[in-house]
Amino acid sequence: MVASSLSLVQAQPPPASAPTVLVQRSSSSVAGTAVAGGLHAAVGARRAPTTRAAASDAVAAPVSLRVPGIGLDTALLRVGLNADRSLEVPDSFSIAGWFERGTAPGEVGPAVIVGHYDSVDGPGVFSGLDQLLPGEPVHVRRADGSRVSFVVDRIEQVGKDDFPTSEVYGPVDRPELRLITCGGVFDRGTRHYRDNTIVFAHLV
Numbered sequence: 001m002v003a004s005s006l007s008l009v010q011a012q013p014p015p016a017s018a019p020t021v022l023v024q025r026s027s028s029s030v031a032g033t034a035v036a037g038g039l040h041a042a043v044g045a046r047r048a049p050t051t052r053a054a055a056s057d058a059v060a061a062p063v064s065l066r067v068p069g070i071g072l073d074t075a076l077l078r079v080g081l082n083a084d085r086s087l088e089v090p091d092s093f094s095i096a097g098w099f100e101r102g103t104a105p106g107e108v109g110p111a112v113i114v115g116h117y118d119s120v121d122g123p124g125v126f127s128g129l130d131q132l133l134p135g136e137p138v139h140v141r142r143a144d145g146s147r148v149s150f151v152v153d154r155i156e157q158v159g160k161d162d163f164p165t166s167e168v169y170g171p172v173d174r175p176e177l178r179l180i181t182c183g184g185v186f187d188r189g190t191r192h193y194r195d196n197t198i199v200f201a202h203l204v
Helices: 165-169
Strands: 062-067 072-079 096-099 109-114 137-142 147-159 175-187 192-203
Touching (some): 109 165, 137 175
Parallel strands (some): 072 096
Antiparallel strands (some): 062 072, 062 137, 096 109, 137 147, 147 192, 175 192
């Protein structure tokens, strides 16, 4: 199994009202390939002028994610920003990460959870994400014991150079969820996947 190579986004920074998230950058190495949680820059990194300070205190932080349709049940780590304002990623290939400086699941806005597609040792936590279908449920358990449920609207596979930054991170008027991993063809020359798989869901 090849090393994961999830790349989220950095295009032009979104409007000031939207959370700003940069390209993921690697800091770990698997078989000589930098993979830090499997995230690699798809385009040149640009520094973000602002980010949200934190998710609202009114909504408890997420602690686990369950997607029955693909047999996914994972704890959630918190990820933030590195010193260069790139998004941190989980060190583990088997646990997903919630971007805690963005929206919390259940808040109005797009909550973002990222995870590995695969690794040199086998499938990653989000290996089945591309098998989801519209209408399937996604459940998030929160630190206060409550659960919020989402329904999948659509699944998109997009080239990393064409990542839909505003659709993923831009403001929305209801609680929504984004699950993101790698997709498409693995380029053995660059050691990167060429695409991203993005699941768009809304609160029910």
